[in-house]
Amino acid sequence: MKEQLKDKTVKCRICNGEHFTARCPYKDTMAPVGAEGGADVAAGMGDDLAAAQGGAAGKKGSYVPPALRGDRAGAAGDRMGGNKYGERDDLATLRVTNVSEMAEEGELRDMFERFGRVTRVFLAKDRDTGLAKGFAFISFADRGDAVKACAKMDGYGFKHLILRVEFAKKAQ
Template identity: 65%
Template sequence: MAANVQNTPGRTDWAEDDEPDLATAIPAPQITRNKDGTETIVTVFINEDGKRVKRTQRIRRTIVKKKENPRVAERRGWAKIGPEAGKPAGPRPDTTTLGENIIFRPQVGFKSGQVQETAPEEDKKAETLKKMQIKCRICSGDHFTTKCPFKDTMAPEGEAAGAPASLDDGAGGDAGGGAVGPGGSYVPPHMRKGGASKEGERMGGKFERDDLATLRVTNVSEFAEESDLREIFERHGRVTRVFLAKDRETGRAKGFAFVSYQERSDAAKACERVDGYGFGHLILKVEFAKKPPA
């Protein structure tokens, strides 16, 4: 506090000081050294609105030593030339951008087709499906029974007569392939392939996503758009999906949405930060769509 006393040299006579002058009343910044090696700086200043503000900063000074080739260091200090002349240091966004993150792991036995192989396989599958004769059991059209437009209104043709189900089963792809046992009888899913897949097949296929990284957002304004939500949530990590429930007739939001992140850690961060965020004069409520397993 000694500094405080010393720092009132502006006054000549206490009698002249009838109005407290803010400028002279500001003490010099106080620097205290803490035991743990940090410094605390207390500054009092007047901000833009003319208010007196006290700011306390705690800082730690570390010395980072870096070795650099003197030639490189010299070149770094060169004044820029040509169209870049006079521009401040650092990359300019018009010429330099960051690309997408690339994971590059060199490995023995790299097969050039690793990424590409999947595509021809899919093509094959589609081709075999094309070749296969598809016949609807309800209307005898060339589509699967499940896709039939008359599915709800008509019963399958001659189902009572016990029409063979194998046609549909075969066309159903790999899931239906094992449904018929050796004796032609039905084998339940858990008994197939020696009951290896105990969990059973999961639905959704490739659309399956990490539910643990999905947030449920409620109290969303009815005029919200998916892009608005995406904008808010993208600040906290890579968003893979935004789903905003909308009323089919009015096209307005129903008031809740789901946001999926690629990383669970990002989702957790976003959950914490966006919960309580004001959006469209409503306060968003954000929680995990599914609680993590204990």
């Protein structure tokens, strides 16, 4: 084997120098010789100039953070399923307090669905015991339905407690 390799020389794939590619001083700054966008040693660091001028987004294989990608349809920081500001529409959400520990989401949904289409029911529960914490949020598809539900359900007796229903406020 040594006899066959005796007259062979090592040639770097990046700069064509007489060293292994893994030991090339230009391996982080240059593409392999003959590859698209490759620069030769005499030309200097051509890729660095392209990156400084904003060409990094067009370079194949380079990472561009989502906020800096120009081809996205949405704005930076979009959330899945959110509105254009990335948050839920809370105009038709009611905050229900003084809810019994024994309450279930299905019961709340059934009580409030007679006023209109309920899109979300969130009943806060204790992680350890699984019992309700005493408050819930009910979201309606239409604000008019939420107004009716708020007027009718505020002061309603449910499981030996009197519910307090009001419109939810934005979290501070």
